[in-house]
Amino acid sequence: MARPDLEVDVGGGLRLANPVLTASGTFGYGLEHDGIGDVAELGGICSKGLSLAPREGNPPERIAETAAGMLNAIGLANVGVDAFVREKVPALRERRATVIANVFATSVEDFRELARRLDGVEGVHALELNVSCPNVAHGGLEFGVDPKACGAVTRAVRDTTRLPIWVKLSPEASDSVAVARACLDNGADAVSAINTIRGMSVDARTGRIRLANRTGGLSGPAIKPIALRIVWEVHRKLPELPVIGIGGISTVEDAIEMLRVGARAVQVGTASFVDPRAAWNVLDGLRAFCVAQRTTARELVGTAW
Amino acid sequence: MSPPRLVTMKVASNRRVGDAYRVIELDGDAGVVRSGQFAMLKGAWGVAPLLPRPMSWLAVEPRPSVLIKVVGEGTRLLAAAAPGDELTVLTPLGRAFADATEIGPATRSVIVAGGVGIAPLLWVAEELGGVGAERPLAVYGGRTRADLPLAERMAEITELWVTTEDGSAGTKGRVTEVLDAALDARPGAIVLTCGPTPMMAAVAQRAHAAGRRCIAALEAPMACGYGVCLGCVVPRAGGGFLYVCSDGPCVDAREIEWR
Structure with a gap:
């Protein structure tokens, strides 16, 4: 097949070979797919959310299936940023992956420290700030819904690192554009939207609340319309700010819709649970679409009307 | 372990077993699989339900x-x-039973199954027969006689003891009614178990009290099956969690904090 131009500029000097990435928390550390697919082919991979110290995560049940989606309350189980840098990044470099380190903290100071430890690490190409995790007692959600707090986190990280900074937006902010503007004004290179939406699940017969954490983040096809709306709003009001679209992207059609409402790139998330090759399949489909339509990924961005 | 592959398989047959169970045979290559390993299965039903379902392989020969x-x-x-x-x-x-313990000619075993938990145990019993191990003693429990799918096949390859809670077949009660006697009948045997978690917890406790090793094939809700969703945790003895899909399903029962 012809090789269409899929390269996209996502700000901060970072150009991705194509606009298809994998979403944090749905793709491990990018090393679980050996034998399944070549991670170097993807536009990038967003790591599992990293904290300063390793975290075991929440007790079971951690997940519950819902109509066209699922709830999760994993509780940010992760190996910690130091083990990530020491053990995972070198292996990802060997695989020539484009790595976006997703980081999570409960204070501005800890976000700054995470940025410091990742700054200058060969093989890490950008930071994605998780200011919108709904599943931990003192989560980042309070940062993610408040433009001022979100701006403060972004500023602290901006002052600490030269890495491109993406801020992952919560769909629960009353004004996503205001939060995105605060990120932009404080030095963010891009925003990614959206994180999961808080929900819950109850057994009608027994009354048992299914998740041990009681509530969890809703993901999957069920949330795609919300993601499209938020990406569209942010892109329309802040066209200079690159947006990475996330939320229910399972197929190439979903990805193209997301580009059309203004995303410069997309992240495939929950779909990777259903099919470990979902991201590669979306990429193959996008390549075929661009060849057939004689277009490029860049030309599709913001063409919804 | 060979990496998992996502393959499309056609249903070759679907037969009813007992009142509420089905054995589905597939046409295709399940890869290099041993007893205790599993697959994630989904039909062409779109996004509802969204996720595939984890199922132990019952066999891969002649068909998965x-x-x-x-x-x-x-x-x-x-x-x-x-x-x-x-x-x-x-x-x-x-991880297969064989990843958690040796499955060889010298393996003496007591197998303890609850209901649909029979699937990986029937296969491990066949594996044991295949390597010339002593005929296992199997304890198989269900609520009623209708909850003992494939008991006839199990009886062909093991010494089978049946229990039912309503007494409609075998000894009345749960598997624990006869477990001590089974352990006495097979001195030194390792215990291999699969079934509801409370049953496996009780089996592990009795096995450990008798100084035996116990390998449990665990079950948990999971989204992906290959180690990325991090949904399928069980509490680990001494703190933290095990992931059923990648640390298990077959684990030494001493690794689990049974509750």
């Missing part, structure tokens, strides 16, 4: 097959699959 008990919408759809229907199958997944 699984034992289905209907517990919800996903298993209802799988149970309704007709010959010729296509399923997507991610396989092989997880």
